[in-house]
Amino acid sequence: MAGKVFFSVTMSLDGFIAPEPVPVEDVFSPEGRSDPRVQRWMTKWSQLQAWAFPQRFFRENLKLGEGGEEGLDNDIARATHERTGASVMGRRMFDAGELSWPEDAPFHTPVFVVTHERRDPWARPGGTTFHFVDDGIETALGRAREAAGDRDVRIAGGAETILEYVNAGLIDEFSIALSPVLFGSGIRLFEGVDADRVALEQVRSEPSSRVTHLTYAVHPR
């Protein structure tokens, strides 16, 4: 029995899931960090994700340290991880992650990277293996489904990759942690959505003290 295909992101109230992009090398270099554009990026990203970083699950999984909050936010973060049998991501997300994830990458499952480049699988300690798929989003999803077994496939990001799957009618369900911040600019989650094709059903809506966790089923129309 196949699992669901879903995505799960944190979104600002005005619809952004990331600030205006800055060169990824700058974010993770000592010189870059004194660049005001990078500092601005970090500030906005930290505000958006403020609910997540204190959670025990994120701290464990990203090797940020012991302890952390427990409660609805933590339960949801952990459940999202545990339901995921394989992930799919775009090339830019992988490139950024390669520079920022701990060596023991935080997936602990197969991850299929949609790219135009051929590359051998890359196994990390802790169970994450990155597979590079150069023949399109449907192939990547097919391989992820197979790898996931009866668990779900997460389309991890970025926004452009998520939207390709939405517009192709391949998403069953998604969750948004709606963060009480306004970005004004940045990368919009639904920029270019084929709105005539996608009908949503509100499945769950769970407020924590920090964000509102929204879950929608996607139906074709």
Next chain:
Amino acid sequence: MAGKVFFSVTMSLDGFIAPEPVPVEDVFSPEGRSDPRVQRWMTKWSQLQAWAFPQRFFRENLKLGEGGEEGLDNDIARATHERTGASVMGRRMFDAGELSWPEDAPFHTPVFVVTHERRDPWARPGGTTFHFVDDGIETALGRAREAAGDRDVRIAGGAETILEYVNAGLIDEFSIALSPVLFGSGIRLFEGVDADRVALEQVRSEPSSRVTHLTYAVHPR
């Protein structure tokens, strides 16, 4: 003791509070209604507002007929009306409303219309009087505060007028009925928001079966 200044709107998950505009005369004319652009407008508007129209309060207040749903959605709609001692709206919202509201306009309080045109106050049956204010949003708000007494002032719309008040730091609180629809295009609520100036605090988040009712306090920063 002065009340709060707030707005309350229904927003699509991707941030729109109205479809792409069509000429308002067309929406309310028999010929216009056979125009595909107008039909598309009506379809999208109806999807966005699907939670509201069945509610007993809206049916009563817009003279749509007897009966209707009761429950959280209805309670929130009624409470929003009852807290409002005066409203402020932009000229385009007034122009559209003039063509669509029942003669007994649905405010039952003073309404201050921000406009460049001088016009005498216009009293409607049922207690709504429209006052036309031609010297700016602060004057309109000052007059609305005075008229509202200890009740709240609602910035009724449209998006552009709401955003002028947000960016001027004049909003204390706002509510969004987050509707499970994607628009893809239209009029965005927060287009042009001065994000560096506005900090939000999630005050309440109340899911109904149809939408999620979100309330935020606005703090300067």
